[in-house]
Amino acid sequence: MQPGNESRTSVLLVDDQPFDLAALERHLAPFSLHLVKACSGEEALQRFGDEDFALVLMDVKMPGLDGFQTARLLHENTPRRPVPLIFLSGSPREEAAIVRAYESGAVDYLRKPVEPETLRAKVRVFVELYQAREALFRQQAELRMRERQVFELRQQQVEEALQESQRTLAMLMGNLPGMVFRRRPDWSFEFASEGCLELTGYPVEDFTSGARRWVDLIHPEDVARVAREAEVAFTGWQPLTLVYRLLHRGGSERWMWDRSAGVYHPDGSLRFIEGFVTDITPHKVAEAERERLMGELREAVRLRDEFLSVASHELKTPLTPLSLRLQFMMREVEVRAEGSRNEVLRKHVEAASGQVQRLTALVDSLLDATRITSGRLSLRREQDVNLADIVRTVVAGFEAQAARAGTPLELEAPGRVLGHWDALRLEQVVTNLLSNALKFGAGRTVHLRVEEQEGWARLTVRDEGIGMDESMRARLFGRFERGVSERHYGGLGLGLFITREVVQALGGHVEAESQPGQGATFTVELPCTPPKDSLGGVRHED
Structure with missing residues (x-):
């Protein structure tokens, strides 16, 4: 036409x-x-x-x-x-x-x-x-023309939206504390954000033009490891996280955190690697400083424990003959005729003996704490150890102290509660709990109960004293932890720590319940038969 x-x-x-x-x-x-x-x-x-x-x-x-x-x-x-x-x-x-x-x-x-x-x-x-x-x-x-016009308009709108998205993305990536990248398997970049300059000291164009490869800046000692981990991850279609050192243009070494994933061809071959890399040098420096401080702290703790161990042994050495000498003096006082001067001397000897016993107990606690810390606390298990007898013996030994403090002791126990335990360590546990109850019981009755149920022995020590709040209960069994000021109650804060370690070594557990002003209840539960696995750091001797 x-x-x-x-x-x-x-x-x-x-x-x-x-x-x-x-x-x-x-x-x-x-x-x-x-x-x-x-x-x-x-x-x-x-x-x-x-x-x-x-x-x-x-x-x-x-x-x-x-x-x-x-x-x-x-x-x-x-x-x-x-x-x-x-x-x-x-x-x-x-x-x-x-x-x-x-x-x-x-x-x-x-x-x-x-x-x-x-x-x-x-x-x-x-x-x-x-x-x-x-x-x-x-x-x-006309319809085709209209469709073409609509298509061209839509295409223009899409291109404008894409350009706007790319501008927004470029702005966002430019503000990231790192670099977004797309690289080829040969480590050359197809794309990299502007953060590249800050990370390396080189402009993006150096990498996208092929003039420089990222792998050439990786520290020589890290290259083999990085290449090996990348090959394993991308061959297995897995994401990759790397930490390595990068040589900055200014001559410094910087630590990089690199997270990436592979983009694959339909045949499964690797096409691109896309990811993000950021500078974690301040974190690594802080981590190294933290490790140094932790090392110094561990060494300080070791030296402290070593000092406590040596000091405890050195203190123990003169205490033994001093205790024997006081016992000898007490017998001499007792055989002499009664008199006012003799009575005064007897009271002085008793007071000195009490202080020596107290000092001996403190030294023993320090020794046990250092043994626990160094893994040298040993248990000597025996068959048919009677927990009820041990509790009665300890209570009898505290009767005089309880009487002086005006604190009645009430004990409820059957004739026998037998188990495969260390008798001396159990006596130490009962002593620590009863001593603690007398110390904080405020002159009110202390209740002790021993019972057995379904193969487990239970010891309950309850006082009606000052009690404690939740924050104190959370750290009660820690080493050198104290519930109140040492000026009023004294002690090293080791008794409950040693108690928990001994109970756990015997396969049991200890718990505390308390409210301020309402006293405290300590409950120890022990298996009557020995546990199959011993706890680490404790030697078991049968």
């Missing part, structure tokens, strides 16, 4: 007789069609290439190319869009000619002279079909 003629409908008239062409043009005048006339088949083919036609009216008999030959050539030249063709013939109507006309691609066959109404009726059908088809084509073209 020629430019500017989109709305007209063209019909091609082909006849070698000018009179017949004029007749056709006259018959079709009411349709306001664009009529194109050709006087031969050759001219018809030429006209056919100039524009689109709704219909061809063609005479059969023409010099040169006849109508059938011309129809065949027209059909060959327009296989995708065949044009309806009506043959016109002045010959007598023959069936063979009609068949040949249809075989040539004709849609109808009319004899000359053509009856005008019949011609117009047939032409109207094909013209209306053509016009409807062209309208449909125009609608489809």
Whole structure:
């Protein structure tokens, strides 16, 4: 169709007789069609290439190319869009000619002279079909144009949104305390954020251009490990976390924390590594300083424990003969005749003996604490140790002290509660708990109870004294922990620590319940048969 003629409908008239062409043009005048006339088949083919036609009216008999030959050539030249063709013939109507006309691609066959109404009726059908088809084509073209415009608009909007997202992402990545990257398997970067400059001292372009590789800056001592861990992770399709040293352009070594993951081709081969890397040098420096301080602290604790152990042994050495000397002096006082001076001397000796015993107990506590810390606390288990007898013996030994403090002692115990225990260590546990109850019992009754249930022995020591709050209970069994001021109650804060360690070594546990002003209850539970596994740091001797 020629430019500017989109709305007209063209019909091609082909006849070698000018009179017949004029007749056709006259018959079709009411349709306001664009009529194109050709006087031969050759001219018809030429006209056919100039524009689109709704219909061809063609005479059969023409010099040169006849109508059938011309129809065949027209059909060959327009296989995708065949044009309806009506043959016109002045010959007598023959069936063979009609068949040949249809075989040539004709849609109808009319004899000359053509009856005008019949011609117009047939032409109207094909013209209306053509016009409807062209309208449909125009609608489809307009729809495609609209779709293309919408697509281009959407594409433009997407590109603008993508550009805005990229600007926002670049701004965010620029503010990150590190670098976001995408690198190839050969360690060259396809992309890196601006944090690269701060991390390495080199601009991003050095890495994205291939002039420099990230691996070339990794500390030589770390390269092999980093490469090995990366190969294992990416071969197994696993994310990778690395910590390594990087050589900064300024000459310093910096510690990097690197987290990345692989991006793979459909065949499973590694395409990219994407991730994030940040400088953790301040953290590593603080960690090293913390380790140094911890080392110094451990050494200080070791030296303290060593000093306490040596001091305890050295204190123990003069205490033994001093205790023996006081016992000898007490016997000498007792055999002498009674008198006021003798009575005064006896009281002095008793007071000195009490202080020596107290000092001995403190030294023993220090020795036990150092043994526990160094893993040298030993247990000597015996068969059929009677916990009830041990508690009665300890209570009897505290009766005089309890009487002086005005604190009644109440004991409830069966005849026997037997177990496979260390008798001396159990006596130490009961002594520590009863001593603690007398110290903080505020002169009120201290209750002791021994019982056995389902293979477990239970010792309960309850006082009605000052009690303690929750924060104190949380640290009560710690070494050198004290519930109150030493100025008022004294002690090293080791008794409950040693008690817990001995009880746990025997396979049991100890708990404390208390409220301020409502006293405290300590409960020890021990298995009557020895545990299968001994606790670490304690030697068991049978």
